Amino acid sequence: VKLAGFAFGAAFGFLIAAAGVNRYDVIHRMLLLQEIDVYLIMGSAVAVAAPLLMLMQRGRVRTLLGGPLRVSRAPVQPGNVAGAAVFGSGWAIAGACPGPAIAMVAGGAIPGAAVMAGLFAGVLLRDAAVGQAATAGHSNAASPRTSHTAAGTTA
């Protein structure tokens, strides 16, 4: 499983860097709607993965961790939207989302380390906020998280 984790990570990182989506300029031009390449990359990834996931689920394929593959279809929760709005503004500022931020540093762009540091800090901050709200006794404090571990997700 460790080796598989490394292999899938390596493939993902290789493709990110080969496609150049770990470069600020590429993401910035994408978000300025000047280039559609990155939208096509995301679209084709989804288009390939969707039927494969469906087939794998129908074929009762077991995951590498031993459990049955269960494609999760979570209903929309407010956090999905609110969190995504915050995420999007960070993405626009940094010009890199989490996976590519790692690929950025590995590809030589040292300032990307500041993005990575921010990412870890942001996750810890969110957990702290949720933890505090929970101890304060708010009923709706729990973070609405969906899990995509079956399909493999990134940090």
Place this chain on the structure above:
Amino acid sequence: VASLVFNRAKVEPWRIWFFVGLAAGACLATLLQGRLSFSLDYGAIGLLLPIGVLLPILFVGGLLMGYGARWAGGCTSGHGISGNASLSPASFAATVTFMASAIGVTFLIHALTGGAL
């Protein structure tokens, strides 16, 4: 803060290996493209801002992403690719939202910098 960092559930090893693999794969691809050089370059925004201003801005960008992704339950990979491929409604909603917010904020940055970015 210390308890938050140290009292966390143990991370499954494959996640760490995925992280290491991602870096290794990206490094290899950049090497094969013949442009692997470690530098302080960071595209157009790196040319515009001195490093002392750039790094805090990038940190804030990362902070917002980390906070937002944790809240939303995923990022551009988890929701944008895996989640949409699973046809998950939560992921459709998250993807539409972060795309709209990212494009909106990018145009705002474009306007604020007078078109420099």
